[in-house]
Each structure stands twice: as C-alpha cells, then as structure tokens.
Amino acid sequence: MERNLICLGIEGTAEKLGAGIVSSSGKILANVVKYHSLVGGIHPREAAQHHAENMKATLEQALQNASIGLGDIDIVAFSQGPGLGPCLRVAAVSARTISLAKKIPIIGVNHCIAHIEIGRLLTKAKDPLTLYVSGGNTQVTAYTEGRYRVFGETLDIAIGNCIDQFAREMKLGSPGGAIVEKLARSGSYFELPYVVKGMDLSFSGLLTAAIEAAKKQKIEDVCYSLQETAFSMLVEVTERALAHAEKKEVMLAGGVAVNRRLQEMIALMAREHNAKFLVPPKNVLGDNGAMIAWLGILMYDSGVRHKIEDTMVKQRFRTDEVEVKWR
Numbered sequence: 001m002e003r004n005l006i007c008l009g010i011e012g013t014a015e016k017l018g019a020g021i022v023s024s025s026g027k028i029l030a031n032v033v034k035y036h037s038l039v040g041g042i043h044p045r046e047a048a049q050h051h052a053e054n055m056k057a058t059l060e061q062a063l064q065n066a067s068i069g070l071g072d073i074d075i076v077a078f079s080q081g082p083g084l085g086p087c088l089r090v091a092a093v094s095a096r097t098i099s100l101a102k103k104i105p106i107i108g109v110n111h112c113i114a115h116i117e118i119g120r121l122l123t124k125a126k127d128p129l130t131l132y133v134s135g136g137n138t139q140v141t142a143y144t145e146g147r148y149r150v151f152g153e154t155l156d157i158a159i160g161n162c163i164d165q166f167a168r169e170m171k172l173g174s175p176g177g178a179i180v181e182k183l184a185r186s187g188s189y190f191e192l193p194y195v196v197k198g199m200d201l202s203f204s205g206l207l208t209a210a211i212e213a214a215k216k217q218k219i220e221d222v223c224y225s226l227q228e229t230a231f232s233m234l235v236e237v238t239e240r241a242l243a244h245a246e247k248k249e250v251m252l253a254g255g256v257a258v259n260r261r262l263q264e265m266i267a268l269m270a271r272e273h274n275a276k277f278l279v280p281p282k283n284v285l286g287d288n289g290a291m292i293a294w295l296g297i298l299m300y301d302s303g304v305r306h307k308i309e310d311t312m313v314k315q316r317f318r319t320d321e322v323e324v325k326w327r
Helices: 044-066 085-102 111-123 159-169 176-184 204-213 219-245 260-272 289-301
Strands: 006-011 016-023 028-035 075-081 106-110 129-133 138-144 147-153 249-253 276-278
Touching (some): 006 085, 016 289, 028 044, 028 289, 075 111, 085 106, 111 138, 111 147, 111 289, 129 219, 159 176, 159 204, 176 219, 176 260, 204 219, 219 260, 260 276
Parallel strands (some): 006 075, 075 106, 129 249, 249 276
Antiparallel strands (some): 016 028, 129 138, 138 147
16 A cells, blocks of 8 residues: 555444544544434434434544544445445435545445454454354354355344343343343353254244243343353354364454353354454444444455445345455
8 A cells, every 4th residue: 555545434334323534554543433322222213313413523523533634534434234224324325425525435335344354453363254243243254265255144133132132121221231241140041942053043032032031030040041042052153164164263243242251152162173262352343433444445445446326225235245355
C-alpha cells in the first residue's frame, strides 16, 4: 500500500449502531457503538428509527475520537447484510450520502466476514477455523478455495437469540447473556434436548425445554444446563470441522464469544487437537463499525469497487457468497 488509507465503517445490522475509523495499516482510530435499548426483543422499525436519529452524533463522535474531519476519509464502508432490513437500509443510505457528497469510494461488506477479519487482525491469526456466535448468527467457517466456507450453522435461531429469549422469558434483565452466565456458575446439570443434525445445530427445542424446565427447577440449574448443552453442541460441530479442515488455529467471534464458559470449552477442545485458541478483544466481539471499516479496506485494497447501484442491502447475505480476493 503506497498511502495509508482511512476508512469509515458504518455498522447497522440489528440493535447496535456503530461507526468505526480504521487506517490501512490496521490501526483502529475510533470505534463508537450506540445501543438501542431492547424491551421484549428487537423491533426492526424501532431499531432503524434509533439508528437514523443517532447516526449524525455517532459519526461525529467517531471523527472526534479519531481527531480527523470527514474530508480526511478515503473510503466509506457499511454492513450490507445479513441483518434486519430497516436497520441495514439506514446504514446503507448514510454511507451512500457520504460517498456521493465527498466523492469517495463506497464498499458494502458482509457482516459475518467482518467479524472474522477484525479477529484475524487483532489476534494475528493466520488461517483460523472460526466459530462465529452472536444474537443473529451461528456458523463454523474456514477459508478454503477462495471463499469462507460454512461447515456448520444453525437451522433455526442463533445461540445468542436462544439465550436472550430465555433471559427475557424469565425476566432476568439485560444483558441477558451475562446474567445467564453469572447464574450458571452456581448451577447443577440436568438433561435438556441436545440437537445436532450432521454438521448443523438447532436451538429452538432447547429453548422451549429450558423455559418449561424453569417452572419446576432452580433458575441456576436451568441456566447451567442450558449453557452446557448449547455450548457442547457448538464444541461438537467445531471439533468435527477442525478435524476436516485441518486448521491449526481456532478463533471465537461474535457477541456470545465473551462468555467465559464457552471460551473454556473451545480452548480445551483446541488444545486436544494441538490447535491454537484465539479470541479477539471484548470491544470488537459485539457488532461494531471498526470491523466494517477494516473489511472495507481489505476489499478496496484487493481491487473490489462498488457502484451505488451495487449497494442494495442483502438481508440474507451468506458468508460463502463472497469471493475473498484479499487472501
């Protein structure tokens, strides 16, 4: 790279609005995240309204944190999908507006791959098998033959959605995942449905069974059993993918990756296969703009160019649709 390019990344796939600024040398200059408070789950239109109302202030805060002006931005990137349509459209319109006003390139990026690439940057992973676990996604992916291939994924709801829905049903408060993890530390195990179908997973039956079990079991025991069952399913599929893909690194990504118990279980499995276990810093595990900016830089530097008409949002933008030119 001849010049150190600066990319502004806008994240808006679900309830979090993010603005990140990253240089092509891999330095994160700013990473601002604004949360839409959730009551009873995500309402797409309400979340989109939140993003629209807070976009200007969030972008201004990111620029201020980076000590630069909008005129110093070389590229603008945004989360093109997968995600909630109304939320995605707010991010896309904002990025298009900046691109046209400042006459700078625009890049639409895949949200899932952005999680992987920011993880690779900050953990210095070379070629990891990635378990990506969040509120909206659950996938085991690895790079092979020019794309990130999906070796296993959820057939219904994501692991984060499963835990969050359970926490809401139990009126445990927010953030649900952290409260379930805390309660689980003093719980004991009892059997819940364990559903692995080939290389794929299903969490909806486990969620229903956990909610029913909470009517007669201690909440600590239900939290522990829910976590142990769900995470064991994730470990099984990840372990099988690791054996098949023959990678030497296992990386966790996504918001659920902050869970210490999940980290312990994946780390143990990786160690048994002589693979290095990696997890990025907590501030980039959840959805954020810096990961969008960094993938925007990688794509731009590898020759990817998008016209405005290429920037339509893709609610079901699959990880394996993207030709990975930067590796």
